[in-house]
Amino acid sequence: MSDTVPDPAPRATPVAADLEIKDAQLIFSAVWTDLRERHDGALPFPTEFIWLGGAPGAGKGTNTAFIARARDISAPPIVISSLLTTPQAVAIKNAGQMVGDREVITLLLEELLDPQYRDGVIVDGFPRTEVQVEFLKLFYHELLALDPDGGGPSDRRVRKPMFRIALLFVTEEVSVQRQLKRGREIREHNRQVRESGIGVPLEERATDLDLELCRKRYKVFKDTTFDTLQSLRQIFHFHFIDAEGDLPEVQQNILREFAYQSSLELSPEVFALIQDIPVATQLARHARQELVRRLEQYERESPDLFRSVVRFIGSKLMPIVHAHAMSGHAQINSEEALLDGPTALRMMIDVFAERGFHVTVDVHLLDVPERINPETWDIVCRTKKVFRIEIRYPPSDIRRGH
Structure with missing residues (x-):
């Protein structure tokens, strides 16, 4: 892996940052209040959260199941992009824009209440914005006050919810190479499906077929997701995982990062x-x-x-x-x-x-x-x-x- 680490994206001006924090507080307060009312205050959230981010081509899809096994998590991951299937969200995505933070947060909190995630969950693709980072902090503090059985505020001494931030990292060169390779493989797969009539065609993404679009996608990651996750390093348990090697090497890196630690x-x-x-x-x-x-x-x-x-x-x-x-x-x-x-x-x-x-x-x-x-x-x-x-x-x- 290169020693070069992406430069952090320029931070928002103090005034803009203050507005983002206030927006996050307003969004979270409204969403949290609605959630408690819909569920009569019973909010049995997971005890362990792994918030997973990664550069394009870093291998999130390949390694998510391996991370789950390393942490003894049996539930499937929550993939943020897969949650955004409402007509409004689809229309926004088709226009090339990002879905609003309030909609993302609402869908995510509802999904997290599914009993299958009680012992642990991996959330793929969150947080990605400053508002989502602030939400994560507010969410964590609210969880500290919840009864572990999902009831109201607790006055008992209980184990704190565990938040882990995990970042699968590759350099721009490796990211672009892997994106283009994936695009070539998907195109070849679809050609064979068309000719043989056997199999199911896969989605061909423009960003996997064009060099400049691959570079642009990595730049978006560097300027948003990377800096966003880095800002949580001093707050939650942070795992920076070198994902540039071959699969066995990357998985050894994952095992080292997620090894059981009593403390x-x-x-x-x-x-x-x-x-x-x-x-x-x-x-x-x-x-x-x-x-x-x-x-x-x-x-x-x-x-x-x-x-x-x-x-x-x-x-x-x-x-x-x-x-x-x-x-x-x-x-x-x-x-x-x-x-x-x-x-x-x-x-x-x-x-x-x-x-x-x-x-x-x-x-x-x-x-x-x-x-x-x-x-x-x-x-x-x-x-x-x-x-x-x-x-x-x-x-x-x-x-x-x-």
């Missing part, structure tokens, strides 16, 4: 509580969402028990785990009374899982002789409960020479 996924309270537990190299991502929900629930509903379990892990179990670091396998017998209950055991297993360990626990009841009954000479026993804890984790890579 982002968990609330500050929970992260501060468990951050001293060492992180193993792998985490079972398929269970990530359920695991995060359970940990947050423990801290909210049983904070004292949760803290006791974490202290027990750190003081009693981790020294033994460290001693077996070379093998990656520790077996521990414990009679800890704290574990005498399914909730504490579940907490212990989940905390270890969050740190990348695999733990199993077997409970054994043993009869321990205490005394002899002098009248019957029977041995009187008490029952002792022993927890056999098996902890597995990646072993040390260090090997002794032969």
Whole structure:
């Protein structure tokens, strides 16, 4: 990738910027009020948002599904251009103009309330304007006040909604080459469909067939979308993804950017509580969402028990785990009374899982002789409960020479 980064577009004058902010506030206030009225205040929005932008030819369509898998998001992406199918929006687009921000925002908020997006959503093509950037800030602050179950304002301590800004970037040269290549491939595909009568023709876009139009499209991206997304770098989690290499290389870049990070996924309270537990190299991502929900629930509903379990892990179990670091396998017998209950055991297993360990626990009841009954000479026993804890984790890579 070239070291050249597009120059930011000239910023609006202070007066124009102030007007844009006021416009965004007015639009958002009206749309938000209408939305609450239509849904009786119940607004179950997603818990994780990935706002995806990219240069023409950067591979958004190719890589969106891969990003979703990396974040364990099962719902399809929301593509802003696909939402704009109203007669008014189609007429505006056919005239070569942009659809108004209010219409875009209204359609987007309604779509985001679909239950399929509850655990996470990728929004492709938003924000693109200064008004949409201001909307995003206002939307985030409103989400902070919503009950996590979709009700009214909440006074409970809950996990904050996660906003991620993702930008797939390529230089102008690569962008133009890919746009023209796509145009040639679509034209060839359509020729074969016409000649054979087999298959479905694809849309031929003028911007994929003309060199100057390709350059103009990239310039629009550089002067609007790029600068718009960059302005959010200091506010939300920002992922600048180099998309110039081949597909495997780009997807490795995506994996590095979206790797699970405790400090982002968990609330500050929970992260501060468990951050001293060492992180193993792998985490079972398929269970990530359920695991995060359970940990947050423990801290909210049983904070004292949760803290006791974490202290027990750190003081009693981790020294033994460290001693077996070379093998990656520790077996521990414990009679800890704290574990005498399914909730504490579940907490212990989940905390270890969050740190990348695999733990199993077997409970054994043993009869321990205490005394002899002098009248019957029977041995009187008490029952002792022993927890056999098996902890597995990646072993040390260090090997002794032969």
